[in-house]
Amino acid sequence: MATGACGISCDACRLQLLGMCSSCGSGRSEEAKNKTAAQLRLFGAACPVLVCAIEKRIAYCMRDCESFPCDKFRTGPYPFSEGFLSMQERRRREGSNRSPSGDLVKVSPRYWEDLARKDPKIICSDADVTLHPQSGILMPFLNEWFLVDAAGKSLYRECRGSWIRIEDQLIVLLSILYLLGANPRGLSNRPVSVKQLKCSHFFRGPHELNLNPLEMRFGEDLEGFKRAAEGLGGTPLPMADAAYMLKVFPKVPLYVLLWEQDEEFEARVSVLFDQSVEAHFAADAIWGLVNLVSRLMLTSVPLGSGTSH
Ligand code: SF4
Ligand code: SF4
Structure with missing residues (x-):
């Protein structure tokens, strides 16, 4: 071609x-x-x-x-x-925020209401986040800080001393699901593949993890892959041709591995999860997490826009 x-x-x-x-x-x-x-x-x-x-x-x-x-x-x-x-x-x-069913991601107000009802102290201890001194919850996300305002049904990111509202619905949804679903179990620090998850059957057919865009983009550009992962705060690991651990949420890291294309083999990207991931996220949220990280690595579009807090 x-x-x-x-x-x-x-x-x-x-x-x-x-x-x-x-x-x-x-x-x-x-x-x-x-x-x-x-x-x-x-x-x-x-x-x-x-x-x-x-x-x-x-x-x-x-x-x-x-x-x-x-x-x-x-x-x-x-x-x-x-x-x-x-x-x-x-x-x-x-952006291209689709759910596993192919519909555009939309955050139901019910999720915000459930979050507003949950005891903030339990959220903080289970999800490893902290209370903001004035109001809301402070949560690390990759190499950023988010402010979660459940009563105001809004998520903000910190940007040069101001809080900027995040409109990206997949980020909002995954953040709420994390705070609602995180449980006391800590990280196992044992990376596992999607095939080793109990819910591995979910990731077949239309729900197969789509890592092809990352392979196309970075298959011949190892330095670009490193820049993208480091731009999201990734920690390099001695695996594959390049590999990073991205701490998406405090208890939900994602490992992204790249093998560059060579004369014999096509480029390959693989993702690994902490063994504990299913304690915090259901299968469809894990699917969304991989799509989100893939998109963030492919684009430099800022997460937030519009109103500040
Ligand atoms: S790269 Fe430049 S010369 Fe080549 S097709 Fe595009 S515009 Fe034309
Ligand atoms: S998009 Fe513009 S800046 Fe980027 S490589 Fe092409 S010509 Fe250069």
């Missing part, structure tokens, strides 16, 4: 079929270097998108670059329209 660094599919272009244009290839390919050399020779300048992707070792701008759509796309007339770029920005902001 020949695709340019910008995302144009050369396989779907007649200019390539007629031999009038060669593929640009990914920003990490030999084709890309050859193409910029040819552009320089023929036109006296090379495509700024392709040059930038080569320099930054970005395979595909639209898929891999956290700056997309950057000024190089915005100021030039080519290759995408303003409408297309705005649509990309809008949909990236929206």
